[in-house]
Amino acid sequence: MAERRRVGIMGGTFDPIHMGHLILGESAWDEFHLEKVLFMPSGNPPHKVGRKGAANEQRTEMVRLAVEDNPHFELSLEEMYESGYIYTKKTLRRLRIANPDTDYYFIMGADSLLAFDTWNGPQEICDQCTLVAAVRDLMPMEELDREIARLRDKYHADIRKLHTPNLDISSHTIREWARCGRSIRYYVPEKVMDYILESGVYGEL
Ligand code: ATP
Numbered sequence: 001m002a003e004r005r006r007v008g009i010m011g012g013t014f015d016p017i018h019m020g021h022l023i024l025g026e027s028a029w030d031e032f033h034l035e036k037v038l039f040m041p042s043g044n045p046p047h048k049v050g051r052k053g054a055a056n057e058q059r060t061e062m063v064r065l066a067v068e069d070n071p072h073f074e075l076s077l078e079e080m081y082e083s084g085y086i087y088t089k090k091t092l093r094r095l096r097i098a099n100p101d102t103d104y105y106f107i108m109g110a111d112s113l114l115a116f117d118t119w120n121g122p123q124e125i126c127d128q129c130t131l132v133a134a135v136r137d138l139m140p141m142e143e144l145d146r147e148i149a150r151l152r153d154k155y156h157a158d159i160r161k162l163h164t165p166n167l168d169i170s171s172h173t174i175r176e177w178a179r180c181g182r183s184i185r186y187y188v189p190e191k192v193m194d195y196i197l198e199s200g201v202y203g204e205l
């Protein structure tokens with residue numbers, strides 16, 4: 001029997017995409033022997049209603065710039081539509097029907113994992129993919145382990161821990177820094193930094 005394909009999904013608002021997202025994607029590719037990682041900007045995330053920030057086209061363009069020179073990263077527009085909210089369970093359902101030979105690895109930070117019970121259809125998500133969780137916000141490793149164990153029990157989920165260090169970086173901080181003229185170099189890829197500075201997307205130049 002042919003071996004099944006393994007594909008990672010890095011979902012997010014990516015407003016903007018930053019080194020934290022990229023390191024998570026690269027580490028998951030490496031640690032779980034993934035064929036590729038899909039970077040999937042969300043068109044209308046239900047947990048960010050009333051979001052101000054970059055437009056969908058701008059977030060998408062920054063993701064494109066960030067992933068274009070990595071041969072195993074890919075921009076996916078699977079969640080980039082605007083009518084209604086975007087739900088991971090539906091995305092997974094569509095992808096699995098279109099690619100029945102593929103197992104999906106959904107990559108997330110600990111903050112997302114802590115909110116997982118509030119996602120739409122957590123059971124259905126767990127039934128359809130492997131979850132990959134990375135530490136964040138200086139959460140003690142034991143706390144992340146406890147949360148993983150709890151979700152494993154509750155949803156019979158396949159959850160793996162990603163072995164990345166705590167990466168103290170967020171889109172929120174980058175937006176703030178760009179707005180007040182503080183340097184964001186090295187927190188985002190150079191091409192993304194140039195895009196932010198040239199477009200003035202997060203405020204006055
Ligand atoms: P914001 O500050 O606007 O909420 P963010 O930095 O949290 O942005 P998102 O687009 O909301 O970025 O996150 C997408 C996914 O990446 C989420 O699962 C989030 O947990 C994860 N993530 C983002 N930054 C990090 C980081 N520094 N370490 C670990 N996971 C991260």
Ligand code: MG
Nearest residue numbers: 013111170171
């Ligand atoms: Mg976030």
